[in-house]
Amino acid sequence: MGNALEGLNLLVTGGTGSFGKAFIQKALKQGTKKIVVYSRDELKQDDMRQSGFEDTSTDPDSVLRYFLGDVRDKDRLKIAFHGIDVVIHAAALKQVPAIEYNPYEGVQTNIIGSQNVLEAAISCGVNKLVALSTDKAVNPINAYGASKLMAEKLFIQGNAYASGTRTRISVVRYGNVVGSRGSVVPKFKKQKERGVFTITDAKMTRFWITLNQATDFVFNTLDTMEGGEVFVPKIPSCSIMQLAQAIGPDCKIEISGIRPGEKLHETLVAEGEIAISQEGRFVIVPPHTWFERGKVEGKKHRGAYASDKNQFFLTGDQIMTLVDN
Secondary structure (H helix, E strand, O other), X not given: OOOOOEOOEEEXXXXXXXXXXXXXXXXXXXXXXXXXXXXXXXXXXXXXHHOOOOOOOOOOOOOEEEEEOOOOXXXXXXXXXXXXXXXXXXXXXXXXXXXXXXXXXXXXXXHHHHHHHHHHHHHOOOOEEEEEEEHHHOOXXXXXXXXXXXXXXXXXXXXXXXXOOOOEEEEEEEOEEOOOOOOHHHHHHHHHOOOEEEEOOOOOEEEEEOHHHHHHHHHHHHHHOOXXXXXXXXXXXXXXXXXXXXXXXXXXXXXXXXXXXXXXOOEEEXXXXXXXXXXXXXXXXXXXXXXXXXXXXXXXXXXXXXOOOXXXXXXXXXXXXXXXX
């Protein structure tokens, strides 16, 4: 991980979330000139301040600043993006059942909000914009995945709109983050207390990545991106049954059935996507004439990259190492 942010001004949308806090913690050690935490929840911003991310905005030489705002508000974004070199777009509505029931809200934040971020970045001359995506955007069957797929399309094609400017935009797409808000790991830890795990389907598999791996991957993306790529880390899979048995080997299992919009397995690279295999990652290149494919070195990947067909499945000990850390 290089010093991709040294001397630069950084803004993180959704900066009070699990990823945002972990990324900002590392950015503070990179010699970043200024870091703006952009989010809509004043309580979470205050909690973040209290947890050690002090707001020093009254100091003209301060590094960390907090900015209340919603990605639905383009005018507010333009004010926040003034003088910013790098934007990490992590703000999103992410709960599958909630967005399945409230698809209009998913569209407003995940699609229109993403378009607002894109347009504000180009208008304000942001140098690099990296948007976070999810495996659920691949062959989506739920409103959340569909909204993230559209967001990906907006960001990638945004490079054509940014032609003639310095703004370059790429996407990072990865799987479930171990221990993040909404993850099944905290849920299982809580259910362990009563000795019963609720599982939707015993055959279900998922990709897993740690917060540390996710943040390092985004830093690496900042170092190597040209603009227009979707970067996918090569990460292990795990079955939900394996995870439950590792966390609570003596607990009972109750099968509840798959929830609306939920997949049995997830896919990080779809059949038909133009993916180049590199050490530790795939680089999906856009099917557009403005992108020079020759810039991406590596062997062309064939077929889908799915959680149930992954070559690397976690063992019970590896699962507990991830959970404990």
